[in-house]
Amino acid sequence: MKRLRGLLxxxxxxxxxxxxxxxxxxxxxxxxFLNPVSILSSITNYIGICIIALFVTFVMITGGIDIQAPSIxxxxxxxxxxxxxxxxxxxxxxVIAAIVLSALCGALSGFFVAxxxxxxxxxxxxxxxxxxGLALLISSMSxxxxxxxxxxxxxxxxxxxxxxxxxxxxxxIFGFLPMPVFIYIVLILICWFLLHKTKYGRQIFLIGVxxxxxxxxxxxxxxxxxxxxxxxxxGASIAGILLTSNVDSAKYDLGSxxxxxxITAVVMGGTLSTGGKGSIFGTALxxxxxxxxxxxxxxCFGVSTxxxxxxxxxxxxxxxxxxxxxxxxxxxxxxKRNLGxxxx
Amino acid sequence: MKxxxxxxxxxxxxxxxxxxxxxxxxxGMANPDFxxxxxxxxxxxxxxxxxxxxxxxxxxxMTGEIDVSIGATMGLTASIAGMIAQQDGSPVKMLLIxxxxxxxxxxxxxxxxxxxxxxxxxxxxxxNGIVRGLVYIVSDGKTVENYAGTFTNYGEKVAAFGITYYxxxxxxxxxxxxxxxxxTAKGRHFIAxxxxxxxxxxxxxxxxxxxxLAYMLSGIFAAIAGVAFASKYGQxxxxxxxxxxxxxxxxxxxxxISLSGGLGNTIGAAIGAVIMSSVxxxxxxxxxxxxxxxxITGVLLITIVVVDALTQKNSIEKARRKRLLQRTAHSAxxxxxxxxxxx
Numbered sequence: 169m170k171r172l173r174g175l176l177x178x179x180x181x182x183x184x185x186x187x188x189x190x191x192x193x194x195x196x197x198x199x200x201f202l203n204p205v206s207i208l209s210s211i212t213n214y215i216g217i218c219i220i221a222l223f224v225t226f227v228m229i230t231g232g233i234d235i236q237a238p239s240i241x242x243x244x245x246x247x248x249x250x251x252x253x254x255x256x257x258x259x260x261x262x263v264i265a266a267i268v269l270s271a272l273c274g275a276l277s278g279f280f281v282a283x284x285x286x287x288x289x290x291x292x293x294x295x296x297x298x299x300x301g302l303a304l305l306i307s308s309m310s311x312x313x314x315x316x317x318x319x320x321x322x323x324x325x326x327x328x329x330x331x332x333x334x335x336x337x338x339x340x341i342f343g344f345l346p347m348p349v350f351i352y353i354v355l356i357l358i359c360w361f362l363l364h365k366t367k368y369g370r371q372i373f374l375i376g377v378x379x380x381x382x383x384x385x386x387x388x389x390x391x392x393x394x395x396x397x398x399x400x401x402x403g404a405s406i407a408g409i410l411l412t413s414n415v416d417s418a419k420y421d422l423g424s425x426x427x428x429x430x431i432t433a434v435v436m437g438g439t440l441s442t443g444g445k446g447s448i449f450g451t452a453l454x455x456x457x458x459x460x461x462x463x464x465x466x467x468c469f470g471v472s473t474x475x476x477x478x479x480x481x482x483x484x485x486x487x488x489x490x491x492x493x494x495x496x497x498x499x500x501x502x503x504k505r506n507l508g509x510x511x512x
Numbered sequence: 513m514k515x516x517x518x519x520x521x522x523x524x525x526x527x528x529x530x531x532x533x534x535x536x537x538x539x540g541m542a543n544p545d546f547x548x549x550x551x552x553x554x555x556x557x558x559x560x561x562x563x564x565x566x567x568x569x570x571x572x573x574m575t576g577e578i579d580v581s582i583g584a585t586m587g588l589t590a591s592i593a594g595m596i597a598q599q600d601g602s603p604v605k606m607l608l609i610x611x612x613x614x615x616x617x618x619x620x621x622x623x624x625x626x627x628x629x630x631x632x633x634x635x636x637x638x639x640n641g642i643v644r645g646l647v648y649i650v651s652d653g654k655t656v657e658n659y660a661g662t663f664t665n666y667g668e669k670v671a672a673f674g675i676t677y678y679x680x681x682x683x684x685x686x687x688x689x690x691x692x693x694x695x696t697a698k699g700r701h702f703i704a705x706x707x708x709x710x711x712x713x714x715x716x717x718x719x720x721x722x723x724x725l726a727y728m729l730s731g732i733f734a735a736i737a738g739v740a741f742a743s744k745y746g747q748x749x750x751x752x753x754x755x756x757x758x759x760x761x762x763x764x765x766x767x768x769i770s771l772s773g774g775l776g777n778t779i780g781a782a783i784g785a786v787i788m789s790s791v792x793x794x795x796x797x798x799x800x801x802x803x804x805x806x807x808i809t810g811v812l813l814i815t816i817v818v819v820d821a822l823t824q825k826n827s828i829e830k831a832r833r834k835r836l837l838q839r840t841a842h843s844a845x846x847x848x849x850x851x852x853x854x855x
Contacts, residue, residue: 233633235758280814286821287771289578289633291814293758298810304803425754428580428637441631474750475648481641485624488635492628 210463223403231443236295241423244408249318249418274401278394337413376443524768525780568733576773589738594656618731657747706773
């Protein structure tokens with residue numbers, strides 16, 4: 169019993185239970201729900217949210233926030249499209265150029281946050297305007313009209329197989345696992361290792377807990393803070409590549425509606441928005457919960473796909489308010505116990 | 513010391529104003545046609561919706577919190593107003609409903625942030641999603657258009673000097689809120705709470721009530737902005753107002769309101785809103801495509817906040833150095849005295 173209660177205090181366990189209950193409820197409502205292929209493809213649809221949320225976790229643990237990442241998805245997408253289709257570059261050169269460009273964008277914002285002490289929210293707000301604006305400007309250099317999107321990326325063979333660039337977004341591995349989901353799993357492992365098993369990860373946590381103490385203990389807080397923004401930009405860039413490859417369309421406004429879902433995933437995953445606490449598995453689980461909710465509600469309960477903000481918002485509210493109440497209860501119990509001990 | 517701070521505070525929105533004037537002059541240099549009274553005043557007239565949103569959220573930002581649910585609130589009241597307009601209902605009814613909706617959303621945000629202590633960005637993200645969902649339910653997923661009466665004509669009516677009735681009302685609101693914020697005790701509570709909420713609590717200001725009021729005001733202003741939006745554009749789709757919250761926050765920042773709270777005023781917010789809404793208009797006159805809109809807004813925003821942060825850092829450093837110098841000068845001057853007394 170004690171063990172059970174201990175487990176329930178672990179946020180990741182609660183998330184796991186939430187995910188399991190989602191599966192049970194949706195399956196009971198509509199047995200068609202339990203189709204692995206469509207579940208995996210629903211994750212592929214929201215892969216941008218899942219991947220970026222992983223990296224925003226890093227930023228949020230340092231006490232910052234990054235709302236510019238969705239605009240970098242669009243920037244990556246259109247850069248690849250224009251370099252490949254209009255400038256005639258090799259597709260992989262275009263991909264690498266797009267990643268480098270995104271990293272530079274992240275470095276610029278990170279620089280302002282870390283070295284000029286501007287609030288992260290403002291810098292990344294400005295960044296989201298700037299980079300989405302850049303994406304629009306780049307798209308106006310293309311021969312293809314901006315609203316249409318650049319398509320016909322290489323390559324779908326005669327037999328209907330996806331190879332080369334399209335393999336990233338449409339291909340499957342081991343015969344069933346979509347490539348984006350595979351990449352996502354690899355990224356989860358990399359991020360988990362980076363955040364929870366390396367010195368770099370510990371330094372990120374310390375910056376979030378107490379920046380001054382971190383600075384005094386010889387950590388280059390500025391470099392590390394900046395690096396988290398670069399990482400997020402690269403993550404967004406990867407998401408942009410996968411999305412472009414998946415839908416076969418390079419558009420400047422790809423992913424522009426993701427901001428709220430990303431923050432929702434990170435916060436629901438147990439990351440403190442004031443910094444110092446968070447976990448990669450928590451974020452990954454919360455992203456999955458959101459994906460499944462967005463896939464299951466229209467299928468099983470006939471909720472319109474246009475109206476998925478409401479359940480996601482309600483869930484976010486329930487989680488944060490519930491945690492606030494629970495935190496209070498635990499806190500008052502803690503005080504009572506301690507005071508009781510003292511009086512004895 | 514007080515003087516330095518006062519001048520710093522006033523500089524905060526003056527820099528926004530200078531920015532706006534510089535933008536107008538640059539546009540005028542590129543295309544002299546722009547520099548007519550009519551064109552410049554139309555920049556102001558076009559900023560009605562942004563200004564209302566920015567004034568509302570500035571209360572919340574001053575208390576050191578944030579409210580990203582205003583875009584959805586605005587969308588909700590815009591579609592309600594549009595549906596009333598389809599049956600040629602009275603604007604008074606729209607405004608009443610809008611105020612009720614605004615208070616309801618604001619109260620929900622206020623309770624979550626001020627009572628439960630949930631981080632404001634996250635809580636208002638949640639309410640944003642829920643209110644956006646309500647927009648969908650209210651309008652049944654359809655775009656609200658084809659108003660029956662003369663609702664869309666109000667926006668164009670000119671009161672005096674080329675200023676529309678809408679903007680005249682907005683100017684009055686800006687002046688009133690500015691007066692209330694800077695000249696009344698209750699108004700200064702917002703700044704006090706944002707500057708140091710524990711200190712404010714200790715001197716007897718209720719942080720809970722102040723934040724609650726800030727969120728309600730933010731909701732009411734956003735709701736009224738929604739009615740203005742419906743009247744101005746004549747059609748409201750289910751994503752109306754999405755992203756406007758970010759523009760309103762940007763407007764506040766451009767107008768010199770610090771996102772960490774405790775600094776700024778509503779005149780700054782109004783100037784920032786004019787900057788935000790007139791960039792695209794000016795681009796037309798310069799001859800650049802409106803594609804540059806976001807890029808220029810982003811550059812403006814980042815430049816102004818980085819310059820602001822650096823000057824602030826610099827002034828803090830200067831003040832510290834001055835203090836240290838004074839201390840050393842003082843101790844150097846006073847050191848010999850006790851010796852003399854000893855002799």
